[in-house]
Amino acid sequence: MKNNIIGYIEKYGSVPFAEKAFNKVDALILSQFSYFKLDGIVPEVGQDLPSVTVKSIAGNDSVSDLFADERYRKVNMELFDAMAASERFGTIKLNHCINLINSRWEMQFSAVTFEMADGKCHVVFRGTDETLVGWKEDFNMSFMTPVPAQVKAVDYLHYAAERIKGSFTVGGHSKGGNLAVYSAMKCSPLVRDRIELIYSQDGPGFTKETLADAEFDAVSGRIRKYVPRSSIIGMMLQSQEEYKVIEARSVGILQHDPFNWVVEDDDFVYRDDVAGRYSISDASVNEWADRADPEEMKLFVDRMYDVFVASGVSDLNDFKGNWATIMPKMKTAVDNMDPEDKKRIKAVLAVFLDSIKDQLKDSLLGWL
Secondary structure, three states, X not given: OOOOHHHHHHHHOOOOOOOOOOOHHHHHHHHHHOOOOOOOOOOEOXXXXXXXXXXHHHOOOOHHHHHOOHHHHHHHHHHHHHHHOOHHHHOOEEEEEEEEEEOOOOEXXXXXXXXXXXXXXXXXXXXXXXXXXXXXXXXXXXXXXXXXXXXXXXXXXXXXXXXXXXXXXXXXXXXXXXXXXXXXXXXXXXXXXXXXXXXXXXXXXOOHHHHOOHHHHHHHHHEEEEEEOOOOOOOOOOOOOOEEEEOEOOOHHHHHOHHHEOEEOOEEOEEOOOOHHHOHHHHHHHHHHHHOOHHHHHHHHHHHHHHHHHOOOOEHHHHOOXXXXXXXXXXXXXXXXXXXXXHHHHHHHHHHHXXXXXXXXXXXXXXX
């Protein structure tokens, strides 16, 4: 049996939620499910149609569309098949799907609401998908609050809460974890009081200004943040949220993948702390955001985005097998930049390198 989320389904798939309550591993599984391409399969926001179950989706003629992201097609298919065949997950109902990609607003936002057989609901925000605009919005978070997806998350939480009876939970992986916490902070007090727990699975943190808000204090005790031992994404802008460190297979950025999180029985396997060699992003990104001029940060992100767009890249799948044609185009785009833009970009990079130099030195010495 695998010691990951699929192994968990194999072990507890026959146990209904009425016998074994919804938990942190279930929340991670549903976060991964939210990355599936649900458009046209799950009822969308505003349609007011009956919910569909995971098992019924398996019989949908368009089921193969769920796995359009080629990077994770194989493992996502394995996860879905295990869920659909199980009593615990096959009976879960899905509704109120939304998926918005808007390049002009620099927004990638997706969410869906799950209802378990015992009536409990879990609202899930999708993390950053393969779209380039989604990754740009992530970088925008380093100097901008709120970003469009955060605003939309608050609207969605209000919408979902109107259609949910009683208390519920909220969660998400990566950027989805950030959106879960932000929406819980910024929603109306009436909705906030109904939220039992907020799951942030390796989700980036917030600017100091956001964390200083009393609304964060109102939800901080209900946040359950988990990061893998080699966390990079989840430690970005991390300063006040408490978190637990999870053992994960592989190293570095690959530990961000929920399939690599180690599950033993019905819980994660925990570590004492984040691995030092990967904690550079913890303090350095905070320092970078504090020291760099916001306008220069914005220009840096905008110009890097422009380089990818000029190279014909719209999502991460474009890189597969196309490096030989993409890289020359990227170099041309950089060479054609305005000299003043180049100068300002170098200034931002210089601040970043200066921010991490001491930590990088300590990390290198630790390896010797």
